[in-house]
Amino acid sequence: MTELEKGPQGRRRGRGARERILGASRQLFRDQGINRTGMDQLCAVAQVSKRTAYQHFASKDELVTEYLRRFDPGTMSAVFDRPDLAPRERLLAAFELPASGTQELTPMCPYIAAAVELHDPRHPASQYARDYKQAIAARLADTAREAGATHPEQLGEQLALLLDGAAARTRVMNTESFPTAAAIAAVLIDNAIPATTGDEDRSR
Amino acid sequence: MTELEKGPQGRRRGRGARERILGASRQLFRDQGINRTGMDQLCAVAQVSKRTAYQHFASKDELVTEYLRRFDPGTMSAVFDRPDLAPRERLLAAFELPASGTQELTPMCPYIAAAVELHDPRHPASQYARDYKQAIAARLADTAREAGATHPEQLGEQLALLLDGAAARTRVMNTESFPTAAAIAAVLIDNAIPATTGDEDRSR
DNA sequence: CGGTAAGTACACAGGCCGGTGTATATAACG
DNA sequence: CGTTATATACACCGGCCTGTGTACTTACCG
Known part of the structure; x- marks a missing residue:
């Protein structure tokens, strides 16, 4: 019990960080708007550490851009x-x-x-x-x-x-x-x- | 030179504070958007002290509301x-x-x-x-x-x-x-x- | 197994923001 | 003139924001 039980099932949230971030973006930007959604909240919903988020996206602006690019899912x-x-x-x-x-x-x-x-x-x-x-x-x-x-x-x-x-x-x-x-x-x-x-x- | 020369012409900006605030709102909210316009900047443009602004409008939300209400000038x-x-x-x-x-x-x-x-x-x-x-x-x-x-x-x-x-x-x-x-x-x-x-x- | 890439926890910097407290000055009005 | 409403300067608060530094852990892959 040093530092276990990170994820809900004890399982690590693991590898899909980028996709989880973009998923949380779609949800939160839709429900709250872009400006009213902070990176802290976004990372919490995505179950991703803030550091990881900023390793995938250099800035919030870049995340927003990618969020829009990935929007049209067919x-x-x-x-x-x-x-x-x-x-x-x-x-x-x-x-x-x-x-x-x-x-x-x-x-x-x-x-x-x-x-x-x-x-x-x-x-x-x-x-x-x-x-x-x-x-x-x-x-x-x-x-x-x-x-x-x-x-x-x-x-x-x-x-x-x-x-x-x-x-x-x-x-x-x-x-x-x-x-x-x-x-x-x-x-x-x-x-x-x-x-x-x-x-x-x-x-x- | 104790505390004179407040206004541009040495004249005080004076009584029309409320109207100047709403005027600055129209300009800044149009040019920059509501969320990206801070009260400090707004007061600077309106040439109004922040205190005065908050004596006319209890909050920024109230100012925004009044800004919209006063919009349609015929x-x-x-x-x-x-x-x-x-x-x-x-x-x-x-x-x-x-x-x-x-x-x-x-x-x-x-x-x-x-x-x-x-x-x-x-x-x-x-x-x-x-x-x-x-x-x-x-x-x-x-x-x-x-x-x-x-x-x-x-x-x-x-x-x-x-x-x-x-x-x-x-x-x-x-x-x-x-x-x-x-x-x-x-x-x-x-x-x-x-x-x-x-x-x-x-x-x- | 060992190395590397990916992820994590957490604290913290620095800035802007909305909003307030205080003490002062000035214009308008009776 | 004196009172009162209006406006001013300025410092300050707590909070939230984007973004970073650091030391650590885990998963994957050859």
Whole structure:
């Protein structure tokens, strides 16, 4: 009993420090925000010593950047790479709530949150947020083109703006706003895709 | 030279402390964000002693709340109370950039910024942000009704979401997004207002 | 088994932050 | 004029923050 019983089961928390840190980041940055989450608390939740954390990430800023980089766990693919859906339906699927079993609100888009909290457009995390958002808009534009939209780039940018609007408004109003965005998206999509040849019901 | 020459002109900064504090808040909270602005710096910019600041505002949270409350200096009226514009044009005017002489970006909507930075929906400032945003949506809905929209409440909420989306996206992308939002708004408005009697070109 | 990489415990530095105490000065008003 | 409300200078507190120094322990891998 010199210095044993470190972990909950007596087992050491061990090797996966980096992943545990990033996991705790995802949880705490979402629940409390970046600025209100101290490194001490973060390390406690991750069950990692502070020293270890700073051996993996030179600074909190670097951790925040990596946190953003590691965020999209196939979220983009899950929406865009669905061969079961027609392009038009894929565009609409981007506005569907993920697993809205409970009455929880869609969590604030972490990219917008980071941009607002860090408040410096030159911060690496802010730059990455910009890149990511641009990639999303490009993906939307590609799908719009696939769907036969007349101005796919424009539609992509419009839909991206709707997604950001829904995220921001959900946060500020404390009310789910994605359905509203989805309704707008439907209008825009139908307006942007010219009356197709033998397509299904477009009258509604 | 006992303790003179306090102010720049030798004149005391004097009575307007509260207003100077709120003025400095508007500047600093916009330029640096709320969390990154300390009370020391704020008082220095406002040319107010810290003691005076805390005699006017019991806490920084209270100052932030009052800062938000005092924000709308007729911004709402400037858009909505314009008898020179038809209701439909008033709706569109909400998306016009204010004095875009320079290439400056539209500053981040302070209500969204506060909601994200404070991160607590129960914070008085967050509550006020919600109220304000709701009032905006209601005003938009009223105008939409006046313009003859079929579902004015829905259109109001949609346009409000567009405004929030433009603000958030301008921030995160560091690119002006209000024109995109305005284009969407035009589509929504035209879609929501049934074909009027002698209206101008609607074909395009 | 032995070496090395990874992790740990813990204290502590230095800075900024929100907020207060105290004693003083000045403007406004009756 | 005298009172009172307003503002000032300035030091200070406790707390939290990011980040580091040091000495130690453990896991893995050849």
